[in-house]
Amino acid sequence: MEEIISVKQLSKSYGRLNAVQGLDLSVTQGSVFGLLGANGAGKSTTIECMLGTRKPDAGTVSILGMDPLLQRKQLFENVGVQFQEANYQDKVTVSELCEVTQSLYKNAADYGELLKQFGIFDKAKSMVKELSGGQRQKLFIVLALIPQPKVVFLDELTTGLDAKARREVWKILSDLKEKGLTIFLTSHFMDEVEALCDTICILKRGKAVFYGTVEEAIAGSPYDKFEDAYLWYSDEGVSENENI
Numbered sequence: 001m002e003e004i005i006s007v008k009q010l011s012k013s014y015g016r017l018n019a020v021q022g023l024d025l026s027v028t029q030g031s032v033f034g035l036l037g038a039n040g041a042g043k044s045t046t047i048e049c050m051l052g053t054r055k056p057d058a059g060t061v062s063i064l065g066m067d068p069l070l071q072r073k074q075l076f077e078n079v080g081v082q083f084q085e086a087n088y089q090d091k092v093t094v095s096e097l098c099e100v101t102q103s104l105y106k107n108a109a110d111y112g113e114l115l116k117q118f119g120i121f122d123k124a125k126s127m128v129k130e131l132s133g134g135q136r137q138k139l140f141i142v143l144a145l146i147p148q149p150k151v152v153f154l155d156e157l158t159t160g161l162d163a164k165a166r167r168e169v170w171k172i173l174s175d176l177k178e179k180g181l182t183i184f185l186t187s188h189f190m191d192e193v194e195a196l197c198d199t200i201c202i203l204k205r206g207k208a209v210f211y212g213t214v215e216e217a218i219a220g221s222p223y224d225k226f227e228d229a230y231l232w233y234s235d236e237g238v239s240e241n242e243n244i
């Protein structure tokens with residue numbers, strides 16, 4: 001399988017804090033890669049360095065054979081990013097935001113179809129600020145898919161979505177993966193990771209403490225449930241709340 005994302009020996013510090021240390025990642029075409037870790041483990045810093053919005057102190061990143069710091073414009077024709085909410089003005093309607101996004105890309109998708117697929121077509125004329133948290137989250141995934149990207153970065157994929165919506169989003173992403181889309185995601189939900197990810201990397205204080213499949217993560221831990229194994233690797237502690 002073709003390697004779509006390659007990260008080698010990536011490091012980034014903020015003053016004395018080593019947010020990411022010597023990280024290696026490799027993501028193949030048509031796979032789903034999950035970057036996991038507790039709050040503050042270094043996931044966002046890693047993604048920012050990968051996308052070229054933050055300059056790493058050391059290491060190299062290649063996405064679709066391009067350097068995000070040097071070939072940003074070309075790269076972003078083929079990369080979708082689910083930005084965090086704060087990046088959007090909320091005094092625009094859903095369709096205006098989609099149209100602006102569409103106008104930035106040569107091969108943009110029909111956003112109406114995407115809104116329908118994600119069940120928010122009836123909100124096209126609503127202000128972004130009037131959407132519920134879950135509807136907004138769906139909109140941000142739609143915006144990431146408008147470029148018809150080869151790779152998509154989804155940060156905290158289904159945070160705020162209800163149980164049914166999460167399943168719907170998983171199904172859409174699984175279908176897109178079957179069509180060859182490469183997906184790089186972060187998530188704090190281990191059921192989601194189990195349902196979607198082919199490969200995972202668990203970060204702890206900026207370092208990879210596990211790299212492999214969900215099955216391998218379970219097998220290498222003292223537990224038989226993935227969430228327990230994840231907590232063991234990330235050292236959040238299964239502790240006395242084990243039976244909850």
Ligand SMILES: Nc1ncnc2c1ncn2[C@@H]1O[C@H](COP(=O)(O)OP(=O)(O)OP(=O)(O)O)[C@@H](O)[C@H]1O
Nearest residue numbers: 014017018019037038039040041042043044045046
């Ligand atoms: N701009 C910054 N200046 C200083 N420290 C920062 C900055 N951004 C992040 N950090 C610190 O770097 C560490 C890694 O943060 P990062 O946001 O990458 O973690 P994360 O895994 O994405 O966390 P979360 O799950 O909470 O989003 C944290 O200790 C954080 O406080």
